[in-house]
Amino acid sequence: MTAPISRDDVAHVARLARLTLTDDELDTFTSQLASILDHAADVEALDLDDVAPTSHPYPLENVVRPDEVRPCLDRDEVLAEAPSAEDGMFRVPPVLGEAP
Amino acid sequence: MTATTASDQGGAFTELPSGYRLVVGLEVHVELHTATKLFCGCPNQFGDDPNTNVCPVCLGLPGSMPVLNAQAMELAMRLGRALHCEVRPSVFARKNYFYPDMPKDYQVSQYDQPTNVDGHLDLPDGTRIGIERAHIEEDTGKSTHVGGGGRIHDAAYSLVDYNRCGVPLVEIVSRPDFRTAEQAKAYVNELRAILVATGVSDAKMEEGSLRVDANVSVHQPDTPFGTRCEIKNINSVRSLGRAIEYEALRQVDLLEAGERVIQQTRHWNEDEGRTHMLRSKEEAEDYRYFPEPDLVPMVPDPARIEAIDAALPRLPAERRAALAEAAGRTLPDESVTIVVDRGLDELALDAVAAGADADRTLTHLQHDLDPDHAANVPAAHLAQLVELETSGALTASQAKQVVAEMGETGKAPEAIAAERGFEAMDTSELEGIVDEAIAANGEAWEKYCAGEQKAQGAIVGHVMKATRGQADGKLVSQLLEQRRSA
Numbered sequence: 001m002t003a004p005i006s007r008d009d010v011a012h013v014a015r016l017a018r019l020t021l022t023d024d025e026l027d028t029f030t031s032q033l034a035s036i037l038d039h040a041a042d043v044e045a046l047d048l049d050d051v052a053p054t055s056h057p058y059p060l061e062n063v064v065r066p067d068e069v070r071p072c073l074d075r076d077e078v079l080a081e082a083p084s085a086e087d088g089m090f091r092v093p094p095v096l097g098e099a100p
Numbered sequence: 101m102t103a104t105t106a107s108d109q110g111g112a113f114t115e116l117p118s119g120y121r122l123v124v125g126l127e128v129h130v131e132l133h134t135a136t137k138l139f140c141g142c143p144n145q146f147g148d149d150p151n152t153n154v155c156p157v158c159l160g161l162p163g164s165m166p167v168l169n170a171q172a173m174e175l176a177m178r179l180g181r182a183l184h185c186e187v188r189p190s191v192f193a194r195k196n197y198f199y200p201d202m203p204k205d206y207q208v209s210q211y212d213q214p215t216n217v218d219g220h221l222d223l224p225d226g227t228r229i230g231i232e233r234a235h236i237e238e239d240t241g242k243s244t245h246v247g248g249g250g251r252i253h254d255a256a257y258s259l260v261d262y263n264r265c266g267v268p269l270v271e272i273v274s275r276p277d278f279r280t281a282e283q284a285k286a287y288v289n290e291l292r293a294i295l296v297a298t299g300v301s302d303a304k305m306e307e308g309s310l311r312v313d314a315n316v317s318v319h320q321p322d323t324p325f326g327t328r329c330e331i332k333n334i335n336s337v338r339s340l341g342r343a344i345e346y347e348a349l350r351q352v353d354l355l356e357a358g359e360r361v362i363q364q365t366r367h368w369n370e371d372e373g374r375t376h377m378l379r380s381k382e383e384a385e386d387y388r389y390f391p392e393p394d395l396v397p398m399v400p401d402p403a404r405i406e407a408i409d410a411a412l413p414r415l416p417a418e419r420r421a422a423l424a425e426a427a428g429r430t431l432p433d434e435s436v437t438i439v440v441d442r443g444l445d446e447l448a449l450d451a452v453a454a455g456a457d458a459d460r461t462l463t464h465l466q467h468d469l470d471p472d473h474a475a476n477v478p479a480a481h482l483a484q485l486v487e488l489e490t491s492g493a494l495t496a497s498q499a500k501q502v503v504a505e506m507g508e509t510g511k512a513p514e515a516i517a518a519e520r521g522f523e524a525m526d527t528s529e530l531e532g533i534v535d536e537a538i539a540a541n542g543e544a545w546e547k548y549c550a551g552e553q554k555a556q557g558a559i560v561g562h563v564m565k566a567t568r569g570q571a572d573g574k575l576v577s578q579l580l581e582q583r584r585s586a
Contacts, residue, residue, distance in 0.1 A: 012386075013388075016196075016386055016388065018198060055191050055391035055397065056391070056393070056396055056397065058396065060396040061189075061396050061397045061398065061399040062168075062173075062396070062397075062398060062399055062401075063167065063168065063395075063396050064167065064168045064169065064170035064173060065141070065167040065168070065169060065170065066170055066171075067134050067135045067136050067169050067170060067171035067172070068135065068136065068141060069135055069136055069141055069142070069143050070136070070140070070141025070142070070155070071141075072142050072143070072152065072153055072154055072155050073154055073155050073156070073159075075149075075150075075151050075152055075154075078151060078154060078159065079151065086259055087150070087259060088149060088150040088151055088152075088261075089150045089151060089244070089259035089260055089261050090151070090200070090259065090260040090261075090262070091257055091258075091259055091260075092200040092243075092257065092258050092259075092260055093257060093258075094245075094255045094256060094257055094258060095199070095200060095243065095245070095255070095258050
């Protein structure tokens with residue numbers, strides 16, 4: 001059986017998650033993620049044709065709240081928690097490129 | 101740069117150089133008209149002081165949990181039904197990316213199981229545009245780039261306001277069914293009318309509650325569609341048309357120069373009238389969507405869908421069709437479209453039902469009656485006015501003035517006509533005045549008789565002055581014509 005996940009895959013996922021991994025860490029996580037995927041493969045081996053994909057474990061649907069305004073947080077309190085603020089706004093490092 | 105529309109057996113298309121055809125699909129984001137945000141009780145309110153409408157949920161603070169807004173669900177389903185979509189069970193998903201306007205580092209959206217699928221919207225000219233899906237998602241915050249003239253790449257830092265973060269949106273994704281920029285503009289106008297009529301959104305492009313992205317490509321007939329570019333930052337319906345036409349010609353130029361179109365996102369610059377590249381899409385986006393574990397599926401109750409259908413107001417397309425039929429037209433024309441846009445179609449239908457001539461009725465409702473004054477004008481009054489005009493008791497220009505005053509005062513047309521001294525002028529009386537006018541404008545008359553049509557202006561002006569504007573201009577022209585050919 002081929003490896004369920006390659007070192008390149010792990011490097012790619014790490015980059016998407018903005019994680020900097022050392023070579024040793026890449027090896028460690030590649031083997032750890034492979035064993036998780038192996039476990040998923042065990043489940044995949046079962047005959048599940050009659051089982052619908054499950055996005056949620058609980059038999060709940062349409063959990064909603066009424067469209068009523070609730071109190072918001074105090075702005076000064078919120079911004080006091082931010083690393084940097086200016087003019088009532090969060091100040092963040094320069095952004096490269098536009099939002100997706 | 102002009103793009104004209106033409107017709108061939110395949111229908112209208114934009115004429116591009118070298119026989120290329122235009123293909124456009126639109127993605128429209130609309131903010132739902134709710135009191136609160138999608139997953140928390142913060143006000144959904146435009147224009148408040150920055151970061152005053154925020155809470156742990158929309159700030160993405162650890163431990164906070166989203167709960168779906170019942171009204172957002174209702175409005176999304178209502179929009180789906182208004183667009184003739186199938187409303188299906190849906191699942192929220194996390195779209196993962198890093199950007200400061202999204203403090204959770206993911207946007208809650210819908211992915212493989214959207215709420216609304218497979219609908220359509222009919223344009224006023226009868227073109228049917230397919231709707232692939234209309235799914236629910238949350239809006240993002242608003243960034244202001246500081247330094248470097250406000251441009252992203254040169255900015256020293258950015259300031260973020262999260263008031264808009266978490267506001268409920270529906271993204272309406274059309275099929276690539278547009279063949280002209282005009283169709284795309286008509287679609288946005290029509291969609292806006294539907295959103296307002298159904299109360300789903302206030303749909304104000306200038307406030308950002310309706311935002312349009314255009315996927316534009318070109319190809320030669322009988323070949324597969326070309327590579328598309330997505331155009332963002334389109335701030336008005338007019339810009340949409342300009343951006344599509346610019347982008348289409350840019351792609352044709354590339355292809356004609358032997359180059360290829362690279363799939364990318366481009367930014368429309370309104371001042372420069374051009375698009376420029378934001379980022380290439382060659383490296384496929386990888387948002388690692390997965391089901392949002394903190395939200396349960398939305399499963400529409402069939403009884404609820406029936407109730408939504410029953411409560412839908414009559415939509416513009418249906419209203420146009422009804423008015424066109426009542427006015428004896430096989431298809432809605434411009435006058436029908438404008439009268440429906442002005443919200444005066446009920447009045448038109450009632451007046452026509454009361455016996456008014458349809459063309460005259462539509463003309464007045466298209467031009468002469470202020471829609472804000474419509475409540476002052478019962479259909480019976482409008483029908484009486486049109487009858488006065490049809491019988492010749494009022495000239496067209498007199499009828500126009502009377503309609504405007506009916507709107508302002510609510511008075512009956514006969515009363516207004518009497519007050520203004522509008523009386524049917526006896527034709528023989530008018531003939532006398534026309535003869536006087538000819539005598540007084542001998543030079544103009546000679547030119548007119550010599551075939552200089554516009555020379556009649558001086559004579560008609562004389563008649564109008566003598567009759568204090570009450571003469572029927574058309575009739576005066578006829579009388580002059582009779583005398584010339586006599």
